[in-house]
Amino acid sequence: MLRLTVPTIEEDDQAAVREVLASGYLVQGPKVKAFEDAVAKYVGAKHAVAVSNCTAALHLALLALEVGPGDLVVVTSYSWVSSANAIELCGAQPVFTDIDPTTCNMDPDSLSKVMTRLRSTAETRTKVKAILPVHAFGQVADMRRIMEIANEHAVPVVEDAACALGASLSGKNAGTWGAMGCFSFHPRKAITTGEGGIVTTESDELAWQLKALRNHGQDPYLPTPEFVMPGYNYRLTELQGALGLSQMGKVDRIIAARRAAAQIYDKLFSRGALSPLAVSEGSEPVYQSYVALLSGDSRAARDGLIKRLREQGIEVNIGTWHLPMTSYYRKKYGYEPGDFPGTDTVFESALSLPLFEGLTAGSQNEVYTKISSALGELAASSS
Ligand SMILES: *Cc1c(COP(=O)(O)O)cnc(C)c1O
Numbered sequence: 039m040l041r042l043t044v045p046t047i048e049e050d051d052q053a054a055v056r057e058v059l060a061s062g063y064l065v066q067g068p069k070v071k072a073f074e075d076a077v078a079k080y081v082g083a084k085h086a087v088a089v090s091n092c093t094a095a096l097h098l099a100l101l102a103l104e105v106g107p108g109d110l111v112v113v114t115s116y117s118w119v120s121s122a123n124a125i126e127l128c129g130a131q132p133v134f135t136d137i138d139p140t141t142c143n144m145d146p147d148s149l150s151k152v153m154t155r156l157r158s159t160a161e162t163r164t165k166v167k168a169i170l171p172v173h174a175f176g177q178v179a180d181m182r183r184i185m186e187i188a189n190e191h192a193v194p195v196v197e198d199a200a201c202a203l204g205a206s207l208s209g210k211n212a213g214t215w216g217a218m219g220c221f222s223f224h225p226r227k228a229i230t231t232g233e234g235g236i237v238t239t240e241s242d243e244l245a246w247q248l249k250a251l252r253n254h255g256q257d258p259y260l261p262t263p264e265f266v267m268p269g270y271n272y273r274l275t276e277l278q279g280a281l282g283l284s285q286m287g288k289v290d291r292i293i294a295a296r297r298a299a300a301q302i303y304d305k306l307f308s309r310g311a312l313s314p315l316a317v318s319e320g321s322e323p324v325y326q327s328y329v330a331l332l333s334g335d336s337r338a339a340r341d342g343l344i345k346r347l348r349e350q351g352i353e354v355n356i357g358t359w360h361l362p363m364t365s366y367y368r369k370k371y372g373y374e375p376g377d378f379p380g381t382d383t384v385f386e387s388a389l390s391l392p393l394f395e396g397l398t399a400g401s402q403n404e405v406y407t408k409i410s411s412a413l414g415e416l417a418a419s420s421s
Pocket residue numbers: 091092093094117118120121172198200201221222223224233234235
């Protein structure tokens with residue numbers, strides 16, 4: 039099976055983990071600290087606070103901003119479920135914006151409308167506590183406009199940068215635009231710690247909150263334990279810290295390989311069949327996934343196409359999720375098809391293709407050929 043993704047785990051990564059195992063010191067310690075320092079430096083942020091995964095990162099970022107019951111957080115509608123779940127886990131309500139269907143990122147016009155609406159009624163005016171854009175598939179959202187709108191309303195921004203380590207827009211890195219940036223090291227991302235996450239921030243105060251919240255509410259800087267709030271155990275292990283540090287040593291190489299492979303797909307699919315996502319001017323995506331959209335005619339065949347390709351040994355998948363139309367959010371808040379037209383279209387037509395460092399041009403060619411012929415066959419059998 040040609041897998042959707044295969045993490046790059048090499049001998050030095052394994053040696054780093056073995057060394058920790060042999061040391062007997064397994065919980066958050068010097069390896070996690072070194073990993074945090076490496077990520078902070080790479081992203082260009084003052085602080086990086088490691089946590090057990092990016093869902094925990096998003097949860098703590100919102101708690102650090104004191105998001106709580108009755109509050110509202112504005113979030114993009116097309117993402118992994120964590121982006122909305124983190125809000126709901128704080129007892130707050132996600133308010134969705136539509137996406138730009140050419141990039142899959144938060145549509146600033148939609149954000150502007152949502153903010154104006156929420157800020158114009160007495161009931162919701164003071165309730166909007168954060169804006170949560172997602173850097174979809176590793177391309178930075180339109181942060182220039184999103185920050186403008188956020189600043190206009192004086193609402194802090196948390197970036198869901200789960201897929202975007204190393205991505206930038208206008209030379210500014212993912213994770214440095216908002217008050218905090220949240221990254222994931224799940225095996226579907228470019229580098230991995232098995233499970234893992236990090237929050238980046240410039241703020242000493244937010245970093246203090248995050249460090250206390252991830253470790254049982256213990257003051258992170260006092261020499262003797264002092265428990266100053268009810269916290270979580272969202273710590274990363276030393277095994278993961280060591281793996282992350284080792285992975286950071288190869289992050290640029292891995293991203294370069296992913297970008298090169300994405301270019302090959304771009305070229306192959308420029309002959310039709312699928313349209314690659316648009317890359318905005320000044321944007322340097324890292325291609326956490328290579329996602330392309332099926333054209334109107336072949337959209338109906340998408341699920342059949344995924345099944346057929348898997349039978350032929352090629353793992354392809356949908357892009358990501360239409361959050362307002364997932365059961366929980368649809369039922370709780372009464373969303374309907376048509377509420378987010380850009381997301382409706384993309385959710386039906388997106389296809390994510392195999393992409394990882396070791397992917398060969400030959401395999402990419404095979405993906406292209408098999409998709410093209412499967413689309414032809416599916417069109418013939420439906421007409
Ligand atoms: C992967 C992902 C997450 C969750 O990350 P975990 O580390 O698996 O918790 C959140 N948001 C987005 C956009 C993601 O792609």
